[in-house]
Amino acid sequence: MLQELRKPPTSARRVVSISSERDNVLRRKMGGPVSEEELSLYDPAMLLSLDFFRSPANFSPRISAAVPGESWLKVRPLQSGDFHRGFLQILSQLTKVGDVSLTQFLNRFAQMRASGDYYVTVIVDTRYDKIIGSATLVLERKFIHGCATRGRLEDVVVDDTYRGKQLGKLIVVTVSLLAEQLGCYKMSLDCKDKLIPFYKSIGYTLEPGNANTMNIRYEGPTARSIDRNTAGSKPENTEPS
Numbered sequence: 001m002l003q004e005l006r007k008p009p010t011s012a013r014r015v016v017s018i019s020s021e022r023d024n025v026l027r028r029k030m031g032g033p034v035s036e037e038e039l040s041l042y043d044p045a046m047l048l049s050l051d052f053f054r055s056p057a058n059f060s061p062r063i064s065a066a067v068p069g070e071s072w073l074k075v076r077p078l079q080s081g082d083f084h085r086g087f088l089q090i091l092s093q094l095t096k097v098g099d100v101s102l103t104q105f106l107n108r109f110a111q112m113r114a115s116g117d118y119y120v121t122v123i124v125d126t127r128y129d130k131i132i133g134s135a136t137l138v139l140e141r142k143f144i145h146g147c148a149t150r151g152r153l154e155d156v157v158v159d160d161t162y163r164g165k166q167l168g169k170l171i172v173v174t175v176s177l178l179a180e181q182l183g184c185y186k187m188s189l190d191c192k193d194k195l196i197p198f199y200k201s202i203g204y205t206l207e208p209g210n211a212n213t214m215n216i217r218y219e220g221p222t223a224r225s226i227d228r229n230t231a232g233s234k235p236e237n238t239e240p241s
């Protein structure tokens with residue numbers, strides 16, 4: 001299916017190990033081993049039991065998170081080493097990412113992992129050890145509906161050299177089924193008008209009278225930390241988004 005894809009540049013195939021003492025300190029903060037072993041954001045086994053027959057998406061040929069159609073494709077949770085596999089470069093095909101350092105990446109990874117509410121899921125081209133797609137499920141915990149949990153679909157992107165090969169559907173269906181498996185009562189997303197057909201093909205609907213997105217945008221620095229553990233300390237990232 002995907003054989004015709006051109007090879008990524010040599011630089012994308014390089015894997016850089018994390019070895020500085022500062023990064024080891026971060027690993028300790030994450031509760032992980034001080035070694036080259038990587039941490040997963042969540043349990044990868046959760047992806048193996050997803051039933052793709054539950055999705056209305058039409059896959060031709062049929063693929064799933066467990067069997068993505070090519071031996072060199074892998075769907076898995078974000079890992080602590082993915083900074084070096086082009087994860088941020090992939091996100092930059094979606095929106096402005098800014099100059100995020102390894103330390104910032106690992107701090108954010110640690111916060112997400114500790115919360116247990118972030119399911120950043122990626123597709124890897126294992127031939128080049130390169131991230132080629134990503135989507136995020138965020139759990140929003142509520143008091144309403146008997147303390148129910150709502151899923152939010154965020155930051156969906158497929159590398160532009162791999163588009164049109166079902167990988168967008170694959171990553172969105174993966175996190176959508178994950179939301180159902182985790183007990184969400186619904187999953188919501190915001191997207192541009194031109195992507196409505198894409199999401200409709202996966203089962204998302206525009207609900208009459210309830211299909212508006214409204215935003216308020218704040219001037220100046222946007223990413224101040226409101227983490228209670230760091231309240232009062234210097235913001236970790238003051239880059240505008």
Ligand SMILES: CC(=O)SCCNC(=O)CCNC(=O)[C@H](O)C(C)(C)COP(=O)(O)OP(=O)(O)OC[C@H]1O[C@@H](n2cnc3c(N)ncnc32)[C@H](O)[C@@H]1OP(=O)(O)O
Nearest residue numbers: 154155156157158163164165166167168169189191194198
């Ligand atoms: C909630 C959010 O994050 S919204 C932000 C979405 N992300 C972006 O806009 C970033 C840039 N775009 C991308 O990364 C990709 O184009 C994606 C993720 C939208 C789609 O990825 P792809 O791998 O190309 O999608 P895939 O091959 O699975 O296509 C599935 C179907 O959607 C259609 N489709 C894909 N992209 C688009 C598009 N931009 N507009 C309309 N239809 C589309 C395809 O034609 C295909 O239809 P088919 O099933 O009838 O053949």
